[in-house]
Amino acid sequence: MKRVLLFSLFILIATPVAAQEKLRELGLMLENYEYPFPVEYITLSIQGEHLIMAYMDVKPQKPNGKTVMLLHGKNFNGAYWEQTARDLSNSGYRVVIPDQIGFGKSSKTTNIQYSFQLLAQNTKAVLDKIGVSKTSVLGHSMGGMLATRFALMYPEVTEKLILANPIGLEDWKLWVPYQSVDDWYKQELNQDYEKIKQYQLQFYFDNQWKPEYDKWVNILAGWTLNKDYAVIAKNAALTYDMIFTQPVVYEFGNLQMPVLLIIGQRDRTALGKAKAPKEVQGQLGNYPVLGRKTKALIKNAQLTELDNVGHLPHIEAYDRFIKPLKDFLKNQ
Structure with a gap:
């Protein structure tokens, strides 16, 4: 019994250390991080900046x-869509996976004004380049807000819209005090592995963590080791x-x-929740x-509705996520 207790204590102590040991410095455009599919790029001229936008174009056999x-x-x-993209490609779908400007392998800039309209235009430019005139659009989290804006701007392009635990289903401005970009920037400069993991553990996974989630923490934490991390932090503040x-909720x-709508029921993500009045x-x-309100x-x-699933259905409960997605794409 004593050995079991000692071993359990060792595991509890060693696990966070092991996760930290996997950390490595990552380039601002994830130059030293391999994506699951070949990455292509388009060049965009935005507000006087010449920027590069990455995307994966997965073509089915x-x-x-x-x-x-x-x-x-x-x-x-875009890399966290690997399993979804492989499955859809095996079912005959062409799968397009952009990294938005400011994210992933795309350019990071501190000199533009971000808007969902801008990101939607950039995304449409990718589709135009590869010759796609009609597509179903699936957005997760912030991608759900962008997918909604894209569908509103380009209804003739958007055949179907899928929102997987999108944020923006409520207008936080009604309850949460405004934070300036400078406020967000200071907060982001203080990020590290433990803070990033704690946030995801609490809000994304409702305190139910699995080791396979570490890889998504390690990307963000790996950026904090870069000498130019301030650029990443400023992008995060702007976005x-x-x-x-x-907000898109009114539209x-x-x-x-x-x-x-694919909604994991354990999700409790809300921007700035900790700064809202306690009673709210x-x-x-x-x-x-x-x-239900959004429907x-x-x-x-x-x-x-996916019971006992948090903010990332396609990571946490893939089998339960992919079936309704495939059924929806196939029907109607």
Whole structure:
């Protein structure tokens, strides 16, 4: 019994250290991080800046003539769509996976004003380059806000819209005090492995962690080791301001295409929740409630609720995520 207790104590102590030991400095454009599929680039001229936008274009061996575009979240990049992309490609879909400017393998700049409209235009430029005129659009987290904006701006391009635990289902400005870009920047400069993991553990996974989640923490934490991390921190601050000040919740009723909401029910993500009044904090990021409210706002919406799943259904409960997605893409 004593040996078992000692071994358990060793595991508890060693696990965070082991995770930290895997950390390595990452380049600002993840030059030393390998993606699951070949990466291509387009050059964009934005507000006087010449920037490079990365994307993966996964072409199936047996095409079914359909395309699905996958849009990543705020604290992620296109690589976390690997399993989804392989599965969809094996089913005949062409899969397009952009890294937005400021994220992943795309340029990082501190000299532009970010907006979801801008990111949607950039994303459309990728589709134009590769000759895709129609696509279903799947967005997760921040990517859900972008996917919604893209669908509103380009309804003729968007065949179907899928939102997997999107943020922006509520307008945090109504309860959360405004933080300036400078405030966000100071907060981001202080990030490290433990803070990043703790945030994801609490809000994304509802305190239910698995070792395979470490890889997504290590990318963000690896950037903090770069001597130019201030550039990453400023990008993060600018995009947080974009998310906070540019809600899409008031426009869900304008969506005309079929929409599928895939909502993990344990998710409690809400921007700035800790700064909201104590009596309100427990109500923010209540995804079971938010999912149903959002379905009611969209004329042609379906809702799939995933019990005991957090903010990342395609990572945490892939089998339960992919089935309703494939059914929705195939039907209608």
